[in-house]
Amino acid sequence: xxxxxxxxxxxxxxxxxxxxxxxxxxxxxIFGYAALKPVLVRHEVYRELCTEEEKRSGVWxxxxxxxxxxxxxxxxxxxxx
Numbered sequence: 001x002x003x004x005x006x007x008x009x010x011x012x013x014x015x016x017x018x019x020x021x022x023x024x025x026x027x028x029x030i031f032g033y034a035a036l037k038p039v040l041v042r043h044e045v046y047r048e049l050c051t052e053e054e055k056r057s058g059v060w061x062x063x064x065x066x067x068x069x070x071x072x073x074x075x076x077x078x079x080x081x
Contacts, residue, residue, distance in 0.1 A: 026080050030080055045065075045069070046069060047062075050062035
């Protein structure tokens with residue numbers, strides 16, 4: 001195992017830059033999902049999963065659509081952790 005004192009300064013800086021870049025590019029979508037979900041529903045993402053009865057009754061989000069959108073959030077949250 002390599003001691004922290006044996007790792008070069010440049011490698012440490014590179015690791016920090018990569019970690020910051022990863023956080024800035026992925027966590028916004030995860031933690032901003034509460035605001036993003038209504039936009040996805042408005043654009044009818046996964047609307048094809050709704051039954052004809054649900055479409056006729058005019059529900060804002062059907063059960064299968066809601067489950068798929070929630071799964072998308074859950075999967076992304078698990079992957080980033």
